[in-house]
Amino acid sequence: MRYFLSFLLFFPLLALHAQDEEVIITIDTLSQKTFMLTGNGGNIGIYLGPEQVFMVDDQFAPLSEKIKAAIATLTDKPISYLLNTHMHGDHTGGNVNFNTDETVLVAQNNVRKRLKIGGEEKLKANEITAQEYENTLPEITFSEGLTFHDGDETVMAFHVHNAHTDGDAMIYFVNENVLHMGDTYFAGRYPYIDLGSGGSIDGYIAAHKKALLVIDAETKIxxxxxxxxxxxxxxxxxxxxxxxxxxIQKEITAGKSLEEVKNNGNLTSKYDSVYGNGHINPERMRETVYKSLTGSK
Known part of the structure; x- marks a missing residue:
């Protein structure tokens, strides 16, 4: 688990630069004004308002120029607000390049706290400059929720507790009926729940149920x-x-150990062929749920 977190936060530079040559930023049109950009890292959301452009997450820093070029095919307006759904590097790595005088970074309180800790360590190690450190940090933060108004559109950012991390936020473009869930949702694959950063299986499920209360059958996620x-x-x-x-809870109640649960492929076999082919394989999924339910890291 520790290796996987390190992969997300501190992707080796040589490997990332090599992959940068191959990454293509693709665009999915979700509505007239909202788009999803896919490259290497977390999915990016773009909303083109009558007055302002909103961006949700920004992948890795070496991809920023490619991402900017893709956005330029959609609009020539500057990005007004960049919202981070959480603190992992495949969603916030580009902060350093997108944070300008025209663009304001926004996130839940805990995102800034965790980015500060990581940034201060890099600053002490002379891995980044003081200006780069400042550019990674959200300038506006919120506890439970924040609402933006752009013409007739309402953009809602709301915190979901201890789901993927302790700083997750979902972003809902109300009139466009598009919800960006960040890593509280890994569509078609088992999720990565970062227990070391405040995530939990209970919070993850609760986050989904909160999303289901907000959206309807026509919502694009x-x-x-x-x-x-x-x-x-x-x-x-x-x-x-x-x-x-x-x-998994039944196995815990029956006194089964972590190793027994991890190695028992029958427990999740009915779902593994559909959801077990991503970064989180079935064994890791069983391990994560077990550790979350027992309070171990």
Whole structure:
């Protein structure tokens, strides 16, 4: 688990630069004004308002120029607000390049706290400059929620507690009926729940249920990773997670050890062929749920 977190936060520079040559930024049109950009890292959301442009997440720093070029095919307006759904580097790495006098960074309070800790360590190690450190940090933060108004559009950012991390926010473009869920949703694959950064299986499921209260059958969902999704697919996903949680809890109640649960492929076999082919394989999924339910890291 520690290796996987390191992969997200501190992707080796040589490997990233090599992959940068191959990465293509693709654009999915979700509505007349909202788009999903896919490259290498978390999915990016773009909303083109009558007055302002909103961006949600920014992938890795070496990809920023490619991302800017893709956005330029959609609009020539500057980005007014860049919202981080959480603190992981595949969603915030580009902060340093997008944070300008024209663009304001916004995130939940804990995102800034965690980015400060990581940035201060890099600053002490002379891995970044003081200006680069400042550019990584959100300038506006919120506790539970924040609302933007742009013409007739309402943009809602709301905190969901201890889901993927302790600083997750979902971004809902109300009139466009598009919800960016960040890494509280890995469409079509098992999720990465960062227990070391405040995530939990209970919070993850609760975040989905909160999203389901907000959206309707026509809502387009931008997941943190995976293809654009829908309410029906999210409902199925919640059922899968609840079932896996119940299965693992029964094993815990029966006194089974972590190793026994990790190595028992039968426990999640009915879901593994569909959801077990991403970064989180079935064994790691069982391990994460077990550790979350038992309070271990």
């Amino acid at each position: 931008i997941p943190g990773h995976g293809r654009p999704s829908s309410k029906a697919e999210l409902e199925t996903y919640v059922q899968v997670l609840e079932d896996i949680k119940d299965i």
